[in-house]
Amino acid sequence: MITTVTIVIPLLGAILMLLLSDEARLVRYAALGVAAVPLLLATYVYFAFGGNLDAAALSQDVTWIESLNVGYRVGLDGLGFGMFFLTTLLTLIAVVASWDVRENLKQYFAILFVAELGMLGVFAAQDLILFYVFFEITLIPMYLLVGIWGDENRRQAAIRFFVYTFLGSTVMLAGFLAFGILAGSYSMDALSTGGGLSRAAQIAVAAPILFGLLVKVPAVPLHGWLLAVYVSSPTSTNVVLSGILPKLGTYGLIRIAIPLLPEGVEPFLPYIAALGVVNILYGSFVAFLQPDLKALVAYSSIGTLGFILLGAASGNAVGLNGAVFQQVSHGLYSALLFILVGVISVRTGTRRISELGGLAGRMPWAGGLLALGALAAMGLPGLAVFVSEFMSIMGGYEAFPVQGVLAAFGIVLSAMYLLYMLARVIFGPIERPAYEVSADAGPVEMAAVVPLAVLLLMLGIFPALLVSVQRPAVEAVLSALGGS
Amino acid sequence: MAVTGETFLALLPELVATGFLILVLMVGVFAERNMGLVAGLAALGSLAVFGSAAGLLATGFSGSFFGGGFVVDGFALYFKLIVAGSAFFAVLAAARWSGYTGDAGEYLTLILSVVLGSMLLVSMRDLFGLFLAIELATIPSYAMVAFDRSRRESAEGGMKYLITGVIASSVLLYGIVLIYGVSGSAALADVAEAFGSDLSTVAVIGLVLLLSGFAFKVSAAPFHFWTPDAYQGAPTSAAAFLSVAPKAAFFAVLLRVLLEGMPEAAPTWTAVMAFLSILTMFVGNLFALRQRNVRRMLAYSSVAHSGYILAAFAALQGQAIPTAIEAVLIYSAAYAVMNLGAFLVIDLVGEDAKSFNGLIRTSPGVALSMLVFMASLVGIPPLSGFFGKLWIIIAGAQSGSVAVYVVVGALVINSVLSVPYYFGIVRNMLFEEPAGPVPAKGDSGAVRFSVYALAVATALFGLLIIPLSALVQGSGLL
Numbered sequence: 001m002i003t004t005v006t007i008v009i010p011l012l013g014a015i016l017m018l019l020l021s022d023e024a025r026l027v028r029y030a031a032l033g034v035a036a037v038p039l040l041l042a043t044y045v046y047f048a049f050g051g052n053l054d055a056a057a058l059s060q061d062v063t064w065i066e067s068l069n070v071g072y073r074v075g076l077d078g079l080g081f082g083m084f085f086l087t088t089l090l091t092l093i094a095v096v097a098s099w100d101v102r103e104n105l106k107q108y109f110a111i112l113f114v115a116e117l118g119m120l121g122v123f124a125a126q127d128l129i130l131f132y133v134f135f136e137i138t139l140i141p142m143y144l145l146v147g148i149w150g151d152e153n154r155r156q157a158a159i160r161f162f163v164y165t166f167l168g169s170t171v172m173l174a175g176f177l178a179f180g181i182l183a184g185s186y187s188m189d190a191l192s193t194g195g196g197l198s199r200a201a202q203i204a205v206a207a208p209i210l211f212g213l214l215v216k217v218p219a220v221p222l223h224g225w226l227l228a229v230y231v232s233s234p235t236s237t238n239v240v241l242s243g244i245l246p247k248l249g250t251y252g253l254i255r256i257a258i259p260l261l262p263e264g265v266e267p268f269l270p271y272i273a274a275l276g277v278v279n280i281l282y283g284s285f286v287a288f289l290q291p292d293l294k295a296l297v298a299y300s301s302i303g304t305l306g307f308i309l310l311g312a313a314s315g316n317a318v319g320l321n322g323a324v325f326q327q328v329s330h331g332l333y334s335a336l337l338f339i340l341v342g343v344i345s346v347r348t349g350t351r352r353i354s355e356l357g358g359l360a361g362r363m364p365w366a367g368g369l370l371a372l373g374a375l376a377a378m379g380l381p382g383l384a385v386f387v388s389e390f391m392s393i394m395g396g397y398e399a400f401p402v403q404g405v406l407a408a409f410g411i412v413l414s415a416m417y418l419l420y421m422l423a424r425v426i427f428g429p430i431e432r433p434a435y436e437v438s439a440d441a442g443p444v445e446m447a448a449v450v451p452l453a454v455l456l457l458m459l460g461i462f463p464a465l466l467v468s469v470q471r472p473a474v475e476a477v478l479s480a481l482g483g484s
Numbered sequence: 485m486a487v488t489g490e491t492f493l494a495l496l497p498e499l500v501a502t503g504f505l506i507l508v509l510m511v512g513v514f515a516e517r518n519m520g521l522v523a524g525l526a527a528l529g530s531l532a533v534f535g536s537a538a539g540l541l542a543t544g545f546s547g548s549f550f551g552g553g554f555v556v557d558g559f560a561l562y563f564k565l566i567v568a569g570s571a572f573f574a575v576l577a578a579a580r581w582s583g584y585t586g587d588a589g590e591y592l593t594l595i596l597s598v599v600l601g602s603m604l605l606v607s608m609r610d611l612f613g614l615f616l617a618i619e620l621a622t623i624p625s626y627a628m629v630a631f632d633r634s635r636r637e638s639a640e641g642g643m644k645y646l647i648t649g650v651i652a653s654s655v656l657l658y659g660i661v662l663i664y665g666v667s668g669s670a671a672l673a674d675v676a677e678a679f680g681s682d683l684s685t686v687a688v689i690g691l692v693l694l695l696s697g698f699a700f701k702v703s704a705a706p707f708h709f710w711t712p713d714a715y716q717g718a719p720t721s722a723a724a725f726l727s728v729a730p731k732a733a734f735f736a737v738l739l740r741v742l743l744e745g746m747p748e749a750a751p752t753w754t755a756v757m758a759f760l761s762i763l764t765m766f767v768g769n770l771f772a773l774r775q776r777n778v779r780r781m782l783a784y785s786s787v788a789h790s791g792y793i794l795a796a797f798a799a800l801q802g803q804a805i806p807t808a809i810e811a812v813l814i815y816s817a818a819y820a821v822m823n824l825g826a827f828l829v830i831d832l833v834g835e836d837a838k839s840f841n842g843l844i845r846t847s848p849g850v851a852l853s854m855l856v857f858m859a860s861l862v863g864i865p866p867l868s869g870f871f872g873k874l875w876i877i878i879a880g881a882q883s884g885s886v887a888v889y890v891v892v893g894a895l896v897i898n899s900v901l902s903v904p905y906y907f908g909i910v911r912n913m914l915f916e917e918p919a920g921p922v923p924a925k926g927d928s929g930a931v932r933f934s935v936y937a938l939a940v941a942t943a944l945f946g947l948l949i950i951p952l953s954a955l956v957q958g959s960g961l962l
Contacts, residue, residue, distance in 0.1 A: 066953060068874075181882065
């Protein structure tokens, strides 16, 4: 019941937004209030049920479409809870970070909340059709957020995003339907470990599902929509777009493809691990070449998503724990970096790395936090990303040594471009053309960023905060894999 | 076959419709100035028809009347609800338009007579009664299409519709006569005995002519060519209504004829349906891609959607039959809400694609509703069109026939193919600069209300599915 309430509140919030008057202050405070409620509920769930997410109070199973055996089945488990929590947190932060949205503010928040509804639903769905419905609910809102409030290239970006991901998810639906029809149910419980399908049938079903999920991530050859979308979006959309949206794909991989079709994905696992490595290396190489700070962060984000693929494909405890953890830590650090890029570009009027410099002196807070985010991105011990990347690499190496070694090499590459960027932007001299910094990050900006930095540190120092929650669910996945 | 009180009860929706039809006509003649009264009566009438059909459905009323020629069951009542519900919204839109021209009385009477014909149609279990009901539903619709005297296209569209419609009717009648000749009776139960698994040549010709006649009526390719001209010429409310209500009734009665009248001949007609379905989808979508006029585009889109529904007919075999019937029922309701909504938005905004430019800024509520309709026509969840397609795909997958798999594959391809033209409108609404002044709100309150109500129904169709599929399971076609 709590889960359902948490999912529905954003919808009520969206309706509330549309009913409000146009006064900007009122709209912002109301949006803050709406966004805070799911976060509080998720926090409550963590403290009250953290060790026991199977509790009946969290799940619901209502027959929806009887003749097709589709149900409104929701519940939380360790695989999804981290992202469920992060979705509520990042939506709140997106509301705080919406300073560059000025037109049609209440429509912006209403659409953002509809997107939140979809994302929360994905991480709670326990039914394939319901999962797909929530998965697609995010599509139109993200299209609108980018298409209406993005920068001058938003039009093409939004259309690309739509076409790629709609195509991917349609293919994924075909896989889901085939799976459900062959197995006679869409309930994830009933379908665990293949739902009685033969190995060949599982492979045939897994292929389209994996394709759809990998487009959403995006895994590298399928990433054509990403850069334009990330760069065009307003800052607060970036928070959601990079922090949560890719995880719809990786979560589907970990929650649906691997445990429900263990024999079907097995032949694909080495390739998924390889795709993960391609993501890591490609993201790092291309990030090196970006003149634009936002594009650099975007490619860095693609790169570190690769660790999730690698860890998930490893099929062992360390790797899977790392992958589930990396979903959260990736969300934290990429949201942090995108917000800071937004702050810096507003204050300095440029995003070009070659034009920036000397932020350490001029914007010590923003610059310092940018350095923290970049250090997190390169996997510095003590920060959350280190824990999860390290685990993913360990797990990946154990299963696929070549991919594991190459992934570790990726960390070196990411350190290179990030340190180069820091040297230039934070400590470098101010060269052409000199710009004026209006002020350091203000209280609103800090309020958006500091919670992320704190969580990065907390999870880096006490990973058990999250690992303890996810461990039982990861063990369930492992037993599904082992049982095949 | 005595006429008893129960007979009147069985005919209650039709009787209510007839009563209001006469009332609207009379009031239109004698209170010519008071168009508001006429429109109110027509709207009230469609609600009363809806209510009486819903009442019959709620009490579980069913039975066979007039010597078995007229049947009331859950299936028929379900479609009567669709017809009456869409009539209500069409009347709201029609009242505004015909208020300008001053012929509200006549125009609204025509709508109510189409309602009457369509409702009789879905209850028919006799081929000749069926033909009469079809004519009762279509003859007023020719007049509706040609009703806009201020535009040449209206007369042109009406003329084309009339000529092709009459040809279609004669083809249909010829088919009915041949079937009658083979089976010696027009009752579907007797036809079923004559139509065994091996058909005589005359029976096949009769079947093919019958199907061709229906293909005209539901605008399936290659008999679809009247559709764009008729819908472009017609007053918007007429196009909106005719593309939804009579069409749903045609599909319903076709389903009844095929399942009750010739179940043994299923291999023949599912093959014909599979062919028609694929052809219709591709023709509808490929032509829709080229349109700049939104009304014409929606006309071709309605052709494409007929193709999708025909895919469910192709899947009427083996263990897929119950799901395929549900697919037709659910798709008809899903299509009714989204397509009516889209046409009514045209009524508010205009039919040139350019008039949608920047609508999100000038009129955000209508723009968001149109977005919902367009996304639903594409088939994006959780909107109504998604559920329609979901049922068809599942029925196709259950049918176990390779030909139907091909049809379902074509449906998926066509859904992606349709994205550019539906989202072309969305692109204009979101990304283009507003073209002209904000369209005046004026007296469009009722149409706006309809658009919002239909957008909500489209968006929350996933919740409507629960009562709908409960209804559907209670329907007694099998």
